Amino acid sequence: xxxxxxxxxxxxxxxxxxxxxxxxxxxxxxxxxxxxxxxxxxxxxxxxxxxxxxxxxxxxxxxxxxxxxxxxxxxxxxxxxxxxxxxxxxxxxxxxxxxxxxxxxxxxxxxxxxxxxxxxxxxxxxxxxxxxxxxxxxxxxxxxxxxxxxxxxxxxxxxxxxxxxxxxxxxxxxxxxxxxxxxxxxxxxxxxxxxxxxxxxxxxxxxxxxxxxxxxxxxxxxxxxxxxxxxxxxxxxxxxxxxxxxxxxxxxxxxxxxxxxxxxxxxxxxxxxxxxxxxxxxxxxxxxxxxxxxxxxxxxxxxxxxxxxxxxxxxxxxxxxxxxxxxxxxxxxxxxxxxxxxxxxxxxxxxxxxxxxxxxxxxxxxxxxxxxxx
Numbered sequence: 001x002x003x004x005x006x007x008x009x010x011x012x013x014x015x016x017x018x019x020x021x022x023x024x025x026x027x028x029x030x031x032x033x034x035x036x037x038x039x040x041x042x043x044x045x046x047x048x049x050x051x052x053x054x055x056x057x058x059x060x061x062x063x064x065x066x067x068x069x070x071x072x073x074x075x076x077x078x079x080x081x082x083x084x085x086x087x088x089x090x091x092x093x094x095x096x097x098x099x100x101x102x103x104x105x106x107x108x109x110x111x112x113x114x115x116x117x118x119x120x121x122x123x124x125x126x127x128x129x130x131x132x133x134x135x136x137x138x139x140x141x142x143x144x145x146x147x148x149x150x151x152x153x154x155x156x157x158x159x160x161x162x163x164x165x166x167x168x169x170x171x172x173x174x175x176x177x178x179x180x181x182x183x184x185x186x187x188x189x190x191x192x193x194x195x196x197x198x199x200x201x202x203x204x205x206x207x208x209x210x211x212x213x214x215x216x217x218x219x220x221x222x223x224x225x226x227x228x229x230x231x232x233x234x235x236x237x238x239x240x241x242x243x244x245x246x247x248x249x250x251x252x253x254x255x256x257x258x259x260x261x262x263x264x265x266x267x268x269x270x271x272x273x274x275x276x277x278x279x280x281x282x283x284x285x286x287x288x289x290x291x292x293x294x295x296x297x298x299x300x301x302x303x304x305x306x307x308x309x310x311x312x313x314x315x316x317x318x319x320x321x322x323x324x325x326x327x328x329x330x331x332x333x334x335x336x337x338x339x340x341x342x343x344x345x346x347x348x349x350x351x352x353x354x355x356x357x358x359x360x361x362x363x364x365x366x367x368x369x370x371x372x373x374x
Contacts (some may be wrong), residue, residue, distance in 0.1 A: 009368045010309035011035075012316040016373075017282070017303050025304075026070050031374045032278065032306035033074050038156075041274050044079030046153035048274075050117065051175060053160060054086055054105035057094040058292035061283040063160050065109040071156060071278070072117045080153070083120045084110060087146045087179060088127035088238070089290060096238055098125045104128045115356035122146035126211075126238040127183030133266035137362065139259045143266030144185035154274025155267070157310070161317045162285045163298065163331075167257050168343040168352020169321075170288050171314035172277040173359050177264035181301045187234040189259040189301045191248045194230035195237055197223045201244035208236035208245060254354045261358035265308065268364070279305045298322055298332040298342055311365030315356055318343065345347050 011063040014037040015028040042048055050071060056063030068084060075082040086105075088352040095101040098121035105119055112118060123129050123146035131150035132142045149155065157175045164170040179191060187195070194216070197208075202222040209217040216229035217236060223245070225236070237245050251259075268275055273315055281302035287295045302320050326345065335345030343352045356367050 008366070009370045010307060010312035010366045012305055012307045012309070012312050012369045012371055014305050014316070014371060014373045015303055017040035017301055028374070029067065029070055029304060030074065032304060033071070033276075035372070035374060036276050036306050036308055038074055038276060039078055041276060042075055042078040042080035042154055046078070046080035046082045046246045046274070047151070048075050048082040048121070049149050049152040049155045049177060050075070050082050050158060051149065051155055052084060052158040052246045053175070053179065054095070054101070054110050054293050055108045055289050057104050057107065059255060059294050061106065061160060061162065061285045062289045063280050065114045066109065067280070068158060069115045070160060072115055075156065076116075082117050082156070083148075084115055084117050084123045085120045085148055087123045087181065087186075088121060088183060090183060090190065090234060090237060093288070093290065094215040094293065097127070103189060106127045120148050121150035122180065123182040126235065128233075128235060130182030130184060133269050135262045135266045135269075137258075137265070138263050139255070140188070143263045144182045144188070145263070145266045146180050146182050149267055154269070154271050156276045156278065159277065160283070160289060161277045161281050161321070162283070162288065163281045163291050163343055163346045164288050165347055166253055166350070167260065167355055168253075168347055168350040169314070169318060171317055172279060172310040173264050173314055173355050174260060174311065175366070176267045177260035177262075180267035181263050183234040183238060184232065185263060187232050187247060189256060189263060190251055191232070192251060194225050194227045194232065194248070195234065195245050196248050197225060198244045198246060201242050203242055205241065207239045207241055211235045211239040232340055253350045257355035258358040261355055261362055261364065264359060265362045265364055268310075277307050277310050278279050279313050281305065281320060282319055284321060296330050297327065298330045298346060299326045307369075309365035309369070311356055311359045311367055312369035315367045316369055318352065338366060
């Protein structure tokens with residue numbers, strides 16, 4: 001993964017968005033992939049997970065499919081077999097199961113004809129397909145990593161870097177930590193307790209009780225989840241046709257970030273020499289791409305970064321966003337000046353550095369980096 005030498009800095013490569021007739025953004029993306037030695041990392045027959053966010057229906061800030069196509073083509077040049085992938089969501093939306101998830105991905109432009117690779121929803125039809133991976137962290141001994149990610153030969157994480165209401169920002173660590181977890185893994189990161197039924201919308205259909213592996217749901221006038229029996233798998237959330245079963249968002253931001261870092265360790269386990277991270281600092285929105293809309297950016301488009309260190313690339317991305325001036329006519333409440341903290345400017349109560357410290361402590365990478373502009 002990232003360097004293991006405590007004194008050595010990781011390399012982060014950067015290109016701005018300037019382009020010309022002779023050198024367009026695809027050429028510049030190629031330069032970044034060459035800088036992180038993509039050709040040497042994958043080989044014939046390797047199954048490579050290109051982990052990204054396909055965007056919720058109605059959202060437009062996700063990475064453009066044509067950039068995914070360029071990365072796919074470069075991976076194919078090594079003889080490897082890339083597939084685009086993401087996992088199902090906990091919340092009720094258009095990506096809560098593999099069928100609607102793939103429909104949304106195609107409608108957002110990620111059809112095979114565009115991206116030149118198949119789409120694989122990594123945790124299966126309802127988010128239940130996972131592999132237990134040893135992490136030995138403060139919060140988890142094992143992580144429930146989506147099956148297709150855990151069994152892939154390598155991973156290329158394409159990440160739209162933006163703000164996030166629970167973690168301050170969403171970068172490479174979040175993309176592989178939360179984004180590569182199965183439904184059970186996501187629930188364990190977000191909540192320390194059982195899901196909750198919103199009684200006003202419940203019609204007592206019993207679908208949740210049918211899929212509950214622990215027999216923790218009673219059906220009367222409404223469904224009731226017994227906390228003492230619930231194992232936190234989240235199957236009921238996916239099964240509820242009315243969308244009335246929800247996560248209890250009761251986890252503190254700091255604990256969530258620490259848990260997310262442990263899951264990132266699980267997702268990348270065994271892929272230390274076959275992991276590449278690319279962050280797009282474009283359409284830097286104040287919330288994650290999981291919403292069915294995206295608000296105006298809080299800062300100007302900056303560029304694209306690449307590294308083999310998820311910690312260093314996220315630190316460099318945050319530094320770049322904070323170095324410039326923010327937009328006053330946006331959700332940014334403070335930190336508009338150059339050098340101002342843009343993430344706390346949107347979410348003042350969230351300490352976004354926790355995820356970086358936690359990931360570094362786990363050996364995922366280094367916050368200290370060498371910045372190389374191409």
